[in-house]
Each structure stands twice: as C-alpha cells, then as structure tokens.
Amino acid sequence: MAQHFLLSPQARTVSILSVASMSEKRAYAKLKRIIWDANGGKPICPHCGGITHWEIEDDKKWRCLGCRKSFSLTSGTIFKDRKLSYRKLLTACVIFANGVMGVSACRLSRELDITYKSAWVLLHKVREAMGLDEETAQLAGIVEIDGAVFGGSLPKLPNSKSLWDEFRKKNKVAAKKRQKLIVVMRERDDPQTGKTGKLRTFLLGKEGDAIEIARNILLPDTIVHADMSPQWEPLQLLFETKRINHSEHFSHDGACTNMAESFFERMRSAERGVHKHISGAHLPRYAMELAWKEQNRRVSNGSQAAMMIGAIGRAPPSKTLVGYWQGRKAKPVSNDNPPASVNDQDDDDAIAYLTGRKA
Known part of the structure; x- marks a missing residue:
C-alpha cells in the first residue's frame, strides 16, 4: 500500500521552529525574495510596476523613478498598513500551511501571542488572497459540479427528551434560513500528465445560478459530471454531460461526482473539527481556502507557504476587511x-x- 503524501518526508520542507528562530531582518529578506521573485527579490513598484527606484529609508522604503510614489514591501498588497512584525507574518503563513483542514483564529492568536481580532483578520486576508489568485482559472477536461449547504445547525437540544420534537419543529425553519449553498466545480486530475485538477467555489442562491458561471469558466470541449438535480438540466445544452443518480449509485457507467463530494467532506470536517461554526457572511473565504488546500494537497508545506506569500504580494488591499x-x-x-x-x-x-x- 502506497504511503500517504502527508506522511512522507517530501511533505515537510519547513518547520515552525526554523521560522520562529529567524531574526526580523532574515524574515524580512525571505519575504522580499518571495514577494518580488519576478525581479530577483529586488523592489517592484506596486503603483506602476517600475523596477527603477531609490531608497528613502534603509532597505525599508523606496521611491519609484517612474511614478514618483513611495512604497514599501507590503504597499499595495492585502497586508497594507500591517502592524505585525515580518517574522510573525512569515510564521503565520507556515502555521496556516501546516493546517490541512485549516487553522482557527483562536489557535493562531495563542501561538503568535496576538489578539484574537488580529488573528481573525490576518487569516481572512490570507484566505481572500488565495481565492483572488485563482479568479481567472479556467477548467477543462472532465469537470464535476455539485452543490452542498453549510451552516444553519440547530441550537443545543434541551435535556428533556419529550421536548425534542417540539424543539426541532420550532427551530428547523430558522436553521434552514441560515444555511448557505456552496457550488464547486472540480477538474479531475490527469493521470497521464500528472496534472492536479483545479477547483472553483461559489456562494449562490441556488444550484441553477451556476449554469452561467460554468458557461464562462469551462472550456467548450469539457465533459461535465453532475447529479440528477433538475437544476443541472441546462448543462446538457452547453457541454457533453454525464448524470449520476445518487439514490442508486455512487458511480455508474463512468459518471460520478465523488471528487466534488470529497471536497465537501473536507469542508464539513473543517467546520466540525476546526472552526465549529462558519458564518454565512464569511463562508466564501473558507470555501476558497479549502479548495486551494485540496488543489495543492500534494505540495510540500514550504512550497505552500511560499505560494501563499506570493498570492499575498499580488492581492490588492481588501475592501471588506479593512477596518x-x-x-x-x-x-x-x-x-x-x-x-x-x-x-x-x-x-x-x-x-x-x-x-x-x-x-
């Protein structure tokens, strides 16, 4: 039996000890090399993309010769106006990469000795950067589409068993209103080339709203697998489509959505075991994070951390998390x-x- 990737030495290329023991200067240099990798670790103006500049502060701040604007390492990124040290930011990314099912803000606040609010915003900014990095990804080959609802769990049942039925009936409607639908489009892995399939997630009102999205992000020769929900009927007019009746089969005549269901199981495991509760207002970011982790599940933790930092360097300041x-x-x-x-x-x-x- 083959060894699971997470148990292999290839999965461990960086440790929290090695990052936490870095000096602030060394952590800063490491972030510079990753964020400005396209220019060999040398500054790139976030305003105009220029690479000619002069220092106005000792290797901390520069002024672009092209647009004459000042900038620093995190200027124009999702970590603009950050207050945490560079070493803590780098350590947070490694901790986040090590959390296969995600990391709770409460845990990160204890490990970095920062407030819960700071940890919560930091994690959501990283999640948003990971999602923005995949916003232009198009899917091809064989793509599985499915939807699942999250949230809306009932409050704790009363102690008296005789009150359970009345309690469920009273709270069922309210719980259903809190439920949110996530639709995933997952590209299958290509065994011939070894390419890992991409994932895209969307928070929608109903599954049928994903038809127009599929028209835009799926290439014309894509083969789509979906269940027997009537919401997916229009797919048959746009793509070659295979349908599976889940009430009878998990897989039948080559049709299945098991890979999409596998992603939803990751989300449910993260909700139950890590976060305990995911608010509907922030569910899209959690879905984007877990889709990114599913897509890069066979990438080492060091490479994952570097990919996160690279995405942070490309993501603009958040319009919903600032303040x-x-x-x-x-x-x-x-x-x-x-x-x-x-x-x-x-x-x-x-x-x-x-x-x-x-x-």
Whole structure:
C-alpha cells in the first residue's frame, strides 16, 4: 500500500521552529525574495510596476523613478498598513500551511501571542488572497459540479427528551434560513500528465445560478459530471454531460461526482473539527481556502507557504476587511438580503465577487 503524501518526508520542507528562530531582518529578506521573485527579490513598484527606484529609508522604503510614489514591501498588497512584525507574518503563513483542514483564529492568536481580532483578520486576508489568485482559472477536461449547504445547525437540544420534537419543529425553519449553498466545480486530475485538477467555489442562491458561471469558466470541449438535480438540466445544452443518480449509485457507467463530494467532506470536517461554526457572511473565504488546500494537497508545506506569500504580494488591499473591527462589516448574503456592505459601492463589488454574483 502506497504511503500517504502527508506522511512522507517530501511533505515537510519547513518547520515552525526554523521560522520562529529567524531574526526580523532574515524574515524580512525571505519575504522580499518571495514577494518580488519576478525581479530577483529586488523592489517592484506596486503603483506602476517600475523596477527603477531609490531608497528613502534603509532597505525599508523606496521611491519609484517612474511614478514618483513611495512604497514599501507590503504597499499595495492585502497586508497594507500591517502592524505585525515580518517574522510573525512569515510564521503565520507556515502555521496556516501546516493546517490541512485549516487553522482557527483562536489557535493562531495563542501561538503568535496576538489578539484574537488580529488573528481573525490576518487569516481572512490570507484566505481572500488565495481565492483572488485563482479568479481567472479556467477548467477543462472532465469537470464535476455539485452543490452542498453549510451552516444553519440547530441550537443545543434541551435535556428533556419529550421536548425534542417540539424543539426541532420550532427551530428547523430558522436553521434552514441560515444555511448557505456552496457550488464547486472540480477538474479531475490527469493521470497521464500528472496534472492536479483545479477547483472553483461559489456562494449562490441556488444550484441553477451556476449554469452561467460554468458557461464562462469551462472550456467548450469539457465533459461535465453532475447529479440528477433538475437544476443541472441546462448543462446538457452547453457541454457533453454525464448524470449520476445518487439514490442508486455512487458511480455508474463512468459518471460520478465523488471528487466534488470529497471536497465537501473536507469542508464539513473543517467546520466540525476546526472552526465549529462558519458564518454565512464569511463562508466564501473558507470555501476558497479549502479548495486551494485540496488543489495543492500534494505540495510540500514550504512550497505552500511560499505560494501563499506570493498570492499575498499580488492581492490588492481588501475592501471588506479593512477596518472590520471598527464597524465596516459586510452583511451576510441571503436571498432576501442581496450582497451589500456598510456604506461603500466598492464593498458591494467585493462582496459580489466573493459570492460569484454580478454587482
């Protein structure tokens, strides 16, 4: 029997000890090499992309000769105006890479000795960067499409068994309203080339809303596998489609959605075992994170951390997480409450992207 990848030495290329023992100067140099890898670790202006500059602070701040604007390592990135040290940011990325099912903000706050609020925002910024890095990915070959609902669990049952039926009946409708639908489109791995399939996730009101998204991100010769839900009927007009009746078979005549179900099991395991509860307003970021981890499940933790940092360097400042604890909180998305935020059209656009809907 083949050894699981996570048990092999190839899965462990960096340890928390090696990162935590770094000096601040060394951690800063490591982040520079990763974020500005395209220029050999030398500064790139986030405003115009220029590579000619002069130092205005000892290897900490520069001014671009092209646009004449000042910038630092995290300027124009999702970590703009960060207050944590570079060593803590680097350590957080390694901890995040080591969490196969994700990392809770409570755990990260204890390990880095930072407040829960700082850990919560940091993790969500990394999740958002991971999702933005895959926003242009198109899928081809064999793609499985499926949907599943998350959240909306009932409160703790009363101690008296005689009250259970009445309790369930009373709370079932309210719990159902809190449930959110995640639709996944998962490309199967290619055994001939060894290429790992990509994943895209979307928070939608119903499965049928994914038809237009599939039209845009699936290449024309894609073979689609879906279950027998009537919501997927239009797929047959757009792509070669195979359907599977889950009430009778897991797989039949080559049709199955087991890989999509495997991703949903990862999400449910993370919800039960790591986070305990995932708010509907932030479910898209958790889905993007776990899709990224599923897609890179056979990549070493050191390479995963480097990929995260690279995505952070490419992601613009978050429009929904800046000032989150100061009151600029995004409203939960539901059918009755369309995507919106506090007071800014830019926030509306950001939430529209996260939910997969057009603004």
